[in-house]
Amino acid sequence: MGNTIEVDIKVPNKTRYLSLIGKIGEDIARELERYSGDKEVLAYHLNLVLTEAMVNAIKHAGPKEPEKLVRIVITLHRDDLTIRVYDDGQGFDINAIPAPNFEELEDRGRGIFLIRTLMDSVAYRKNCKENMLEMKKKLA
Amino acid sequence: MNLATETRNDVVIIYVKEERLDAHNSTELKSAVQKLFEDGKKNVLVDLKDVRFIDSSGLGALVSGFKNAISHQGNLKLSSLQSQVKSMFELTRLHRVFEIFPSTVEAVENFQS
Numbered sequence: 001m002g003n004t005i006e007v008d009i010k011v012p013n014k015t016r017y018l019s020l021i022g023k024i025g026e027d028i029a030r031e032l033e034r035y036s037g038d039k040e041v042l043a044y045h046l047n048l049v050l051t052e053a054m055v056n057a058i059k060h061a062g063p064k065e066p067e068k069l070v071r072i073v074i075t076l077h078r079d080d081l082t083i084r085v086y087d088d089g090q091g092f093d094i095n096a097i098p099a100p101n102f103e104e105l106e107d108r109g110r111g112i113f114l115i116r117t118l119m120d121s122v123a124y125r126k127n128c129k130e131n132m133l134e135m136k137k138k139l140a
Numbered sequence: 141m142n143l144a145t146e147t148r149n150d151v152v153i154i155y156v157k158e159e160r161l162d163a164h165n166s167t168e169l170k171s172a173v174q175k176l177f178e179d180g181k182k183n184v185l186v187d188l189k190d191v192r193f194i195d196s197s198g199l200g201a202l203v204s205g206f207k208n209a210i211s212h213q214g215n216l217k218l219s220s221l222q223s224q225v226k227s228m229f230e231l232t233r234l235h236r237v238f239e240i241f242p243s244t245v246e247a248v249e250n251f252q253s
Contacts, residue, residue, distance in 0.1 A: 107201075108196075
């Protein structure tokens with residue numbers, strides 16, 4: 001299991017923690033020994049998908065309880081990166097979110113598009129207790 | 141959020157003095173730009189030299205500013221984008237929407253022409 005890294009972190013569901021979570025993604029990208037691509041580009045992309053996913057979790061969080069936490073689990077096993085972001089809000093149907101209409105200038109609606117573009121697969125699962133956004137990427 | 145403003149030849153330059161322009165702080169930029177157009181300013185330049193990271197909310201705040209400019213018969217342009225920030229504009233096709241200049245000097249000159 002020498003090739004596995006797992007980071008399991010909980011932070012309050014506040015946007016002020018976006019930078020902290022994003023930086024963990026950047027640091028993981030820079031530590032990859034075998035990655036053949038541009039590590040700085042990957043660092044930005046992981047920062048971005050973590051930021052977008054956490055904003056999403058904050059937006060869909062449940063009733064206004066200040067003590068709510070967002071849990072993020074980042075697993076790197078060999079070349080397989082999995083990021084899971086958990087929230088306990090009402091959830092949403094990721095497949096119902098349309099791709100942005102590039103002809104219309106909307107203020108919003110680019111977050112999930114960016115995640116889908118930068119990761120290999122994206123899924124959203126909900127059960128009675130919590131919701132999970134799962135994003136995977138092969139880092140070869 | 142740390143914003144610095146300067147007026148040069150009728151162009152209000154907003155320097156975003158933050159490393160990140162994201163969901164945590166972009167609302168403040170959006171409001172600052174909106175206020176300038178509401179106050180009757182016509183030419184606004186947002187300089188992103190210090191911004192190393194932008195997310196969809198940061199892009200959204202700039203789109204909002206751009207639409208504000210149009211509705212007030214004004215102009216909003218951008219300058220000094222770092223390469224990774226610029227690539228986010230390309231990924232979301234927003235580089236076709238905004239006029240983007242390498243420096244504030246070139247942008248200010250363009251407002252005059």
